[in-house]
Amino acid sequence: MLKRSIGGNAVVLTLFALVTAGTLAITQITTRGPIERAIREASARALLEIIPVERHSNDLLVDTYPIPKPYWALLGLSDGGDINLAREPDGQITAVIIPTVAPDGYSGPIRILVGVNRDGTIAGVRVTNHSETPGLGDKVDLKKSDWVLSFNGKSLQDPGRDMWKVQKDGGAFDQFTGATITPRAVVNQVRKVLDFVDEHHEKIFSAPVSKRAVEVEQAPQDSENK
DSSP states (O other): OHHHHHHHHHHHHHHHHHHHHHHHHHHHHHHHHHHHHHHHHHHHHHHHHHSOGGGOSSOTTTSEEEOOGGGTTTTTOSSOOEEEEEEOTTSOEEEEEEEEEETTOSSSOEEEEEEEETTSOEEEEEEEEOOOOTTTGGGGSTTTOSGGGGGTTOBTTTBTGGGOSBGGGTSSBOOBTTBOHHHHHHHHHHHHHHHHHHHTHHHHTTOOOOHHHHHHHHHHHHHHHO
16 A cells, blocks of 8 residues: 555656646747847847937847957956947948946946947947946936936047046046946946957958848848748
8 A cells, every 4th residue: 555655646746747847848938939029129229229220220139240259358248249230221330339347346247238439439338237236326327317328429539548537536437426436337347348449440340241130131031032
């Protein structure tokens, strides 16, 4: 009887495990699409805040150029990343958006997107993720303050490379009352992005259309031809 009881329990547990695993698998499959679409839409919104749709004719999400591994550390990227390219109808790249991470925020790393125009000026900056103190350091987030808009139009020539610091350090950028570490980290990291673009300007702004972008562009045509 005891053996029969143990065997019966084992069968029940096995069936329960199989049902649970099957349910999880089905849930993962059915929710993967909506989750991926939500992530894509959120990413697109962030990119389009920096480079509006009227400034490009391509899909910013898929027309990308991989950041060379030797520059991951400079940009604070442990796993690398892609540069999003904005093109005119003739294919010329007018601006790029580069991901970067300031490792020295007050409460941890600060993830940032930096848009840079072809002429080296900043198209826009957005902080996409941070853990800074509410009411103080979180003012780097556009939802909390318009401070991040002060980067618009700036370059290594204006205000000058040596002035890419907060005012407390003798630079051109405001800090927050009671919070200097956070804006200092963001200003420093944005300048590093400008240094990277300045050093590799020709290569970045002559990048070919990505394979993924070509596939996406051809997909509707292939469908129509069938």
